[in-house]
Amino acid sequence: MNTTSNAARSNEATEAKVVVKNLYKVFGNKPDVAMQMLYDGKHKDEVLRQTGQVVGVLDASFEINKGEIFVLMGLSGSGKSTLIRLLNRLIEPSAGSVIVDGEDVAKMSTDKLLNLRRKDMSMVFQSFALLPHRTVVENAAFGLEIAGVDVKERERRAMEVLEQVGLHTFAKHMPSQLSGGMQQRVGLARALTVNPSLMLMDEAFSALDPLRRTEMQDVLMKLQQEQKRTIVFVSHDLDEALRIGNRICIMEGGRVVQVGTSDDILQRPADEYVKAFFNGVDTNKYLTAKDVAQKEQVTIFERPDDLANGFSAALERMRIYDRVYAFVLDEQHKVLGVVSAESLMACANKSGAKLRDAILPDKTAIPSNMPLNEVMKKVVEYACPLPVIDENGEYIGAITKTVLLRKLCKEKLA
Amino acid sequence: MSYKLPIGNWVAAGVDWLEHNDHGLFDKIGKIIDASTGAIESGLAFIPFWLLAAIFIGIGFWRLGWKFALFCAASFLLIDNMGFANQTVVTLALIFSATLISLALGIPFGIWAGRNDRAEAVIRPILDFMQTMPAFVYLIPAAMFFGLGRVPGVIATVIFAMPPVVRLTSLGIRQVNKEQVEAGIAFGCTPTQLLLKVQIPSAMANLFAGINQTIMMALSMVIIASMVGAGGLGNDVLSSISRLDIGLGFESGLGVVLLAIMLDRITESFGVKRKVN
Ligand SMILES: Nc1ncnc2c1ncn2[C@@H]1O[C@H](COP(=O)(O)OP(=O)(O)O)[C@@H](O)[C@H]1O
Ligand SMILES: [Mg+2]
Numbered sequence: 001m002n003t004t005s006n007a008a009r010s011n012e013a014t015e016a017k018v019v020v021k022n023l024y025k026v027f028g029n030k031p032d033v034a035m036q037m038l039y040d041g042k043h044k045d046e047v048l049r050q051t052g053q054v055v056g057v058l059d060a061s062f063e064i065n066k067g068e069i070f071v072l073m074g075l076s077g078s079g080k081s082t083l084i085r086l087l088n089r090l091i092e093p094s095a096g097s098v099i100v101d102g103e104d105v106a107k108m109s110t111d112k113l114l115n116l117r118r119k120d121m122s123m124v125f126q127s128f129a130l131l132p133h134r135t136v137v138e139n140a141a142f143g144l145e146i147a148g149v150d151v152k153e154r155e156r157r158a159m160e161v162l163e164q165v166g167l168h169t170f171a172k173h174m175p176s177q178l179s180g181g182m183q184q185r186v187g188l189a190r191a192l193t194v195n196p197s198l199m200l201m202d203e204a205f206s207a208l209d210p211l212r213r214t215e216m217q218d219v220l221m222k223l224q225q226e227q228k229r230t231i232v233f234v235s236h237d238l239d240e241a242l243r244i245g246n247r248i249c250i251m252e253g254g255r256v257v258q259v260g261t262s263d264d265i266l267q268r269p270a271d272e273y274v275k276a277f278f279n280g281v282d283t284n285k286y287l288t289a290k291d292v293a294q295k296e297q298v299t300i301f302e303r304p305d306d307l308a309n310g311f312s313a314a315l316e317r318m319r320i321y322d323r324v325y326a327f328v329l330d331e332q333h334k335v336l337g338v339v340s341a342e343s344l345m346a347c348a349n350k351s352g353a354k355l356r357d358a359i360l361p362d363k364t365a366i367p368s369n370m371p372l373n374e375v376m377k378k379v380v381e382y383a384c385p386l387p388v389i390d391e392n393g394e395y396i397g398a399i400t401k402t403v404l405l406r407k408l409c410k411e412k413l414a
Numbered sequence: 415m416s417y418k419l420p421i422g423n424w425v426a427a428g429v430d431w432l433e434h435n436d437h438g439l440f441d442k443i444g445k446i447i448d449a450s451t452g453a454i455e456s457g458l459a460f461i462p463f464w465l466l467a468a469i470f471i472g473i474g475f476w477r478l479g480w481k482f483a484l485f486c487a488a489s490f491l492l493i494d495n496m497g498f499a500n501q502t503v504v505t506l507a508l509i510f511s512a513t514l515i516s517l518a519l520g521i522p523f524g525i526w527a528g529r530n531d532r533a534e535a536v537i538r539p540i541l542d543f544m545q546t547m548p549a550f551v552y553l554i555p556a557a558m559f560f561g562l563g564r565v566p567g568v569i570a571t572v573i574f575a576m577p578p579v580v581r582l583t584s585l586g587i588r589q590v591n592k593e594q595v596e597a598g599i600a601f602g603c604t605p606t607q608l609l610l611k612v613q614i615p616s617a618m619a620n621l622f623a624g625i626n627q628t629i630m631m632a633l634s635m636v637i638i639a640s641m642v643g644a645g646g647l648g649n650d651v652l653s654s655i656s657r658l659d660i661g662l663g664f665e666s667g668l669g670v671v672l673l674a675i676m677l678d679r680i681t682e683s684f685g686v687k688r689k690v691n
Contacts, residue, residue, distance in 0.1 A: 118602030131597075131611075131612060
């Protein structure tokens with residue numbers, strides 16, 4: 001069943017799932033007066049000054065394609081949360097339409113709306129918003145419970161989804177017993193259990209620390225690979241938007257300023273606001289140590305049975321390759337340390353010295369997935385080039401100051 | 415400042431008018447309350463005093479451990495020893511019925527006020543009034559409408575004891591995390607589902623705090639209500655005052671205190687345990 005719906009979804013790849021047309025939201029007790037002023041071309045600040053009405057969303061129009069991750073971005077107060085809540089009518093629109101699969105949510109009857117929310121549209125929240133008095137599996141089954149599915153069936157389906165997000169062993173725990181990242185997995189599971197075609201996520205990962213955030217983004221991307229849903233994702237984090245978004249929608253002061261792919265927006269920003277937004281993009285964040293690690297280094301294997309020979313062989317190889325430093329590895333390719341020509345020569349003259357004794361005192365290794373901006377800090381700290389190791393601790397290359405600088409210059413020029 | 419507003423006269427006239435134009439309404443209310451309180455009282459009286467003690471000790475042990483169970487046992491022995499066994503049963507029956515009525519009225523009002531700003535705006539000052547008006551002032555109209563006995567006692571107690579549960583229910587519902595409520599709506603809750611599955615469960619700790627306070631206020635009012643002949647431990651307190659009998663006053667007062675501590679700690683434990691979860 002999944003395969004057919006997947007195929008169906010990919011056929012409709014460019015079809016619109018949601019069409020938003022001239023959507024407005026005015027907060028306050030006199031929205032009609034405010035709407036009239038806006039239609040007359042008055043600025044929203046003037047509306048606020050004269051009527052006290054707050055304009056949350058102002059004439060938003062855009063389309064969201066089937067199966068894409070559509071990221072709403074903007075500064076705090078730009079209307080992202082309001083806009084996403086207009087899509088499932090947690091907030092009543094003041095004017096305009098929100099057409100989901102051809103039906104206008106803004107004009108839908110209560111029954112139809114409840115049905116849509118129960119069956120085909122779900123939401124993930126910044127504060128997770130789990131129900132504290134329910135277990136993980138009860139939380140995950142919440143949507144089905146509301147839709148009237150019996151206990152057995154809904155918990156069976158909830159367990160399936162919990163397994164997908166890696167939490168099935170925690171099914172009987174209470175949310176308060178879980179870490180933030182795990183709680184949001186439950187939030188995600190709750191949204192997935194109803195098997196919606198449209199998912200709304202309001203800053204869903206913003207409350208998590210950077211590591212967990214990336215981890216959750218990966219979980220989401222994996223789920224998205226398995227079954228394409230349409231996801232509207234609010235974020236104020238540019239890295240997040242660039243990482244997961246198929247298209248990005250930039251908001252400012254309740255207005256939609258630009259909609260496009262990240263390349264579109266980076267290369268052709270609609271105005272200064274958008275440009276300013278992207279100036280802060282730190283491309284170094286997307287590169288990791290392994291992207292710049294150089295393999296052409298001298299590596300020396302330490303063999304326990306080797307006596308004096310090691311020194312001259314090492315020195316000779318360093319001379320051939322024109323290197324001042326070399327990396328000492330054991331037989332499992334684990335890094336033992338760095339030696340320099342100087343330290344090797346000093347030891348070669350001592351009787352009974354081993355290769356190990358030539359290793360420089362300040363040794364450190366860089367994990368291959370360390371972001372470049374952190375690598376920079378490390379490299380500056382040490383005089384010698386630093387070895388890069390993979391998750392098993394095995395040597396995969398080294399980073400020198402020169403290599404790093406060259407790489408950074410290229411990135412800046414591009 | 416020579417003209418005095420006849421507020422007292424107005425209220426007296428209003429009460430008078432109500433009394434003569436109620437078409438037997440108060441009579442009916444009185445009968446219902448009398449019957450139910452009577453039923454509770456005879457129900458409790460049917461339970462032997464030792465069994466009542468055993469129930470308290472058992473619940474005390476379950477919620478708070480053996481130390482508190484021991485305290486309950488000692489308290490009941492002391493109460494029995496001082497000769498207040500029967501009065502204590504009557505007082506408990508009064509507290510029980512007044513609390514039940516307070517909760518039956520107070521929780522719905524609290525929910526209403528919690529979900530509706532206008533209702534809150536109207537109910538709030540009324541609650542303030544009910545709570546700050548000196549308690550025994552209620553006894554006068556209660557006695558006028560319902561005569562002497564336990565009915566006016568229960569009614570005055572209900573008026574006095576209801577505010578906390580209304581207030582805390584409303585507060586509890588208002589304090590439910592905004593996104594939790596949104597989650598309920600986003601997953602398709604009807605207003606009733608939202609109330610039952612999201613708002614009330616989350617407001618439980620506050621609700622129990624309200625119930626606890628209501629019981630405590632009921633206890634204090636039930637003692638005062640002995641002035642209109644409600645009976646129970648209050649009678650002993652009252653007669654000790656009229657006879658200036660320090661010994662009886664202290665003993666009956668001690669009985670009330672012990673009862674108060676037991677009721678307070680036990681009902682409180684229900685709320686606290688929930689908060690921890
Ligand atoms: N319930 C409300 N009443 C009045 N103003 C509101 C309400 N909700 C949001 N706003 C206002 O609408 C604007 C947009 O808010 P919001 O959508 O929360 O922004 P964002 O999610 O982008 O930070 C802000 O100016 C905010 O103060
Ligand atoms: Mg927001």
